[in-house]
Amino acid sequence: MTERIETPGTPPRHRWVWAIVLAPVLTSVNWFFARSDTIGVLGTDGGWLAVSGTRLSGVLAFALTFVILGIVPALLARPVFGRPPRSLGLGLGRWREGLVWLAIWVPLVTAISWLSARSPALQAVYPLGNPTLAAGSFIPHILGYLLYYIGFEYCFRGFLLLGLEHRIGASAANLFQAGIATLFHLGKPPIEFLAVFPASLIFGYGTLRLRSIWYAVLVHWVLGVTLDWLLLLR
Numbered sequence: 001m002t003e004r005i006e007t008p009g010t011p012p013r014h015r016w017v018w019a020i021v022l023a024p025v026l027t028s029v030n031w032f033f034a035r036s037d038t039i040g041v042l043g044t045d046g047g048w049l050a051v052s053g054t055r056l057s058g059v060l061a062f063a064l065t066f067v068i069l070g071i072v073p074a075l076l077a078r079p080v081f082g083r084p085p086r087s088l089g090l091g092l093g094r095w096r097e098g099l100v101w102l103a104i105w106v107p108l109v110t111a112i113s114w115l116s117a118r119s120p121a122l123q124a125v126y127p128l129g130n131p132t133l134a135a136g137s138f139i140p141h142i143l144g145y146l147l148y149y150i151g152f153e154y155c156f157r158g159f160l161l162l163g164l165e166h167r168i169g170a171s172a173a174n175l176f177q178a179g180i181a182t183l184f185h186l187g188k189p190p191i192e193f194l195a196v197f198p199a200s201l202i203f204g205y206g207t208l209r210l211r212s213i214w215y216a217v218l219v220h221w222v223l224g225v226t227l228d229w230l231l232l233l234r
Contacts, residue, residue: 016167018080020176023160026068027184034064036128039187052187058128062144070151073159081163089158093212101206105219113226117234121189127228138232142225149221150213156181156200157207157216165208174204 032052039052056064074085081088092098116122127141156177164173178200185196203216 015080015082016164018076019160019163022073022076022080023155023176023180024183026072026155027180030065030068031184031186034061034068036061037125037187059140059144061128062148066147066151068151069155070147073155077159077163083163088162089154089207089211089213091212092214093210095212098210098212098215101210101215102218105215106222109219109223110226113223113230116191116227117230119189119191121191122227123231123234125189126231138229141228142221145224145228146217146221149217149224153203153207153213153217153220156184157203158213161204161207162211170208174201174208177204 034056035052036056036058037052038050038055040048040050043049074088077083077085077088160177160180161173164176167173168176178197181200182193182197185193188196203220207213207216
């Protein structure tokens, strides 16, 4: 049985504009205070000055991202868009087509991870929070990673993309969420940063078509987990 795809009702007058305001605010809060690495600048005295908050363990950083980018937008879905949180991509959507999407993209991102694991820049950054993960601690790491990607995808492809598509148009909403997602990756290795915008457009297109964030969550999660595992095997 095909799941019914919900359509938005009349939004609170002009309140949807707050989504555009909240997008950089939430990503900035997460960028500064929910990191498992440290971003710094080279000071005038030649020393490094940390500009991001306290470095957190990987699992804690992932859980905070889930709260900041997932729970908070879910709580704001009705006040901002006049819609229940579930209507912004939490259903299964067009699940038959989604299975085809997964069959294509999971092998493809696995191959991308295999190629990316050769990058010295990515080797210096990942796995997030613990570059010497033992096999026994890898399960908590990847479960935390799943929380991270649920929060990430709900904010960008759910709250922003599906929330704004009927206000500014699907194409504009996709460009907007892709731009904010790209800014979220400031401080990442160049090879990753350059890939974010086109990848975000693809994830956005898939979410618009499938009416669900879960397929992007799974593909994104496979990409991250496979890369980390391959880096640990080096």
